[in-house]
Amino acid sequence: MSTTTKRVELKGLTSFHTLNNDHHIPRLGLGVYQVPDGKETEDAVLWALQMGYRHIDTATIYGNEKSVGNGIRKSGIPREEIFVTTKLTEDDQGYDSAIAALNLSLKKMGLDYVDLYLIHSPLRGSGLRKESWKALETLVAQGKAKSIGVSNYGVSHLKELLATNPKIRPVVNQIELHPWLTRPEIISFCESHQIAIEAYSPLCQGLKLQDPRLVKIAKKYSKSPAQVLIRWSLQKGHIVIPKSSKKERIEQNADVFDFEISVEDMDVLDSMNENFICEWDPTTAP
Numbered sequence: 257m258s259t260t261t262k263r264v265e266l267k268g269l270t271s272f273h274t275l276n277n278d279h280h281i282p283r284l285g286l287g288v289y290q291v292p293d294g295k296e297t298e299d300a301v302l303w304a305l306q307m308g309y310r311h312i313d314t315a316t317i318y319g320n321e322k323s324v325g326n327g328i329r330k331s332g333i334p335r336e337e338i339f340v341t342t343k344l345t346e347d348d349q350g351y352d353s354a355i356a357a358l359n360l361s362l363k364k365m366g367l368d369y370v371d372l373y374l375i376h377s378p379l380r381g382s383g384l385r386k387e388s389w390k391a392l393e394t395l396v397a398q399g400k401a402k403s404i405g406v407s408n409y410g411v412s413h414l415k416e417l418l419a420t421n422p423k424i425r426p427v428v429n430q431i432e433l434h435p436w437l438t439r440p441e442i443i444s445f446c447e448s449h450q451i452a453i454e455a456y457s458p459l460c461q462g463l464k465l466q467d468p469r470l471v472k473i474a475k476k477y478s479k480s481p482a483q484v485l486i487r488w489s490l491q492k493g494h495i496v497i498p499k500s501s502k503k504e505r506i507e508q509n510a511d512v513f514d515f516e517i518s519v520e521d522m523d524v525l526d527s528m529n530e531n532f533i534c535e536w537d538p539t540t541a542p
């Protein structure tokens with residue numbers, strides 16, 4: 257086994273990771289960034305849940321929380337079987353505003369609680385980051401969020417938060433991750449503090465699917481480049497949330513549990529890092 261491959265059980269869409277608060281998060285989820293509110297989001301969520309996905313990742317800023325809630329209800333699947341994440345927008349950082357923001361998100365989704373509430377990014381500075389975290393702790397106490405975490409936090413932001421001796425430690429850090437952006441420092445810090453890594457933009461937003469090294473590996477396993485990227489994330493031990501609004505791709509992206517990337521091929525993928533950012537990079541923000 258490659259030193260960069262984690263020993264995790266990857267049985268299917270119900271495979272989960274146990275967070276540092278003992279809650280379970282499905283290792284593979286559906287991301288809905290840039291999926292328009294309305295039928296498109298509702299359908300994507302519904303199809304995913306019908307196919308066996310049990311983890312949906314949205315954010316207030318995506319503007320589609322209402323349709324995420326509709327898709328969940330339409331599925332008829334009991335609420336407690338689905339893991340739902342949303343995120344606190346920068347404009348809502350601060351104690352009172354963060355409390356109000358999650359209450360509004362819950363109202364839009366028609367849900368009583370989210371499984372995971374994340375500070376979307378560290379932007380807005382130290383004072384508001386710390387106040388926002390206190391608000392998230394209150395939301396856990398109120399039962400509105402089962403777990404809380406951060407997104408786009410660099411090591412300095414994580415150190416700042418942990419130095420406050422928070423009542424609740426973040427369960428995850430959701431960051432952009434794929435073979436072209438491997439972020440070893442952030443990962444190593446998170447691992448040593450039991451903060452799980454959630455990989456966003458795991459398909460590099462489709463920008464690198466033609467990379468000949470990836471295409472070669474995909475052909476070898478008779479899988480698509482997207483499937484290899486998702487499997488790479490899973491074998492690294494990351495929680496992974498690829499986005500698609502197309503039914504056949506949502507299905508294809510979940511069909512990653514019947515093959516294993518070899519040590520040699522993991523090493524090839526690991527060697528492709530070029531610090532390529534396809535979304536945004538607040539991890540170095542002051």
Ligand SMILES: NC(=O)c1ccc[n+]([C@@H]2O[C@H](COP(=O)([O-])OP(=O)(O)OC[C@H]3O[C@@H](n4cnc5c(N)ncnc54)[C@H](OP(=O)(O)O)[C@@H]3O)[C@@H](O)[C@H]2O)c1
Pocket residue numbers: 286287288289290313314376407408430431455456457458459460461462465480482483497498499500501502505506508509535
């Ligand atoms: N915390 C943050 O700051 C942050 C930032 C970005 C993303 N995220 C989260 O991470 C999720 C995923 O990231 P992302 O949306 O940026 O990008 P991504 O998942 O890396 O890539 C999505 C793109 O790949 C295409 N695609 C999906 N499956 C495919 C397949 N099997 N073959 C070929 N192309 C495929 C999609 O097109 P179609 O839809 O047309 O299939 C879309 O253009 C987001 O939806 C969001 O939940 C979080």
